[in-house]
Amino acid sequence: MSISIFFYTISYILTGDIMNTILNYLKTIGITLLIILIGTIIITFLNYFGILNSKIINIISLILPIITLFYGGYRTGRLSSKKGYIEGLKIGIIFIILITIFNLIFNDIKWFNIIYYVILVLSSILGSMLGINKRKI
Numbered sequence: 001m002s003i004s005i006f007f008y009t010i011s012y013i014l015t016g017d018i019m020n021t022i023l024n025y026l027k028t029i030g031i032t033l034l035i036i037l038i039g040t041i042i043i044t045f046l047n048y049f050g051i052l053n054s055k056i057i058n059i060i061s062l063i064l065p066i067i068t069l070f071y072g073g074y075r076t077g078r079l080s081s082k083k084g085y086i087e088g089l090k091i092g093i094i095f096i097i098l099i100t101i102f103n104l105i106f107n108d109i110k111w112f113n114i115i116y117y118v119i120l121v122l123s124s125i126l127g128s129m130l131g132i133n134k135r136k137i
Contacts, residue, residue: 073124077131088128092121
């Protein structure tokens with residue numbers, strides 16, 4: 001009788017940990033997408049009113065996802081306990097899968113996109129490696 005209670009407790013603890021991990025990933029991806037959406041809206045307004053040049057807008061459009069994925073990786077690294085590069089790789093790949101789905105629907109994939117995706121994943125990995133070193137003990 002006590003052994004079955006023990007296994008039930010262990011399975012409940014593992015299920016709770018898995019759910020917390022999934023929720024942390026979803027929160028991180030949600031925050032990252034929200035930051036990109038807000039940044040895109042700001043860039044759109046600046047372009048509409050002619051405040052920024054088109055070259056500057058293109059540069060900001062390339063840098064904004066890199067910075068936000070760095071932050072997403074940093075946040076994931078702070079929440080994880082070990083192997084920050086793996087956690088950053090997970091966040092980067094999840095984000096790249098989302099972007100690839102949108103690109104397949106609306107555009108085609110070019111070599112530039114693949115190189116950019118690698119840069120995004122590396123940014124996420126770097127952020128999580130820094131985040132795991134700054135985590136609260």
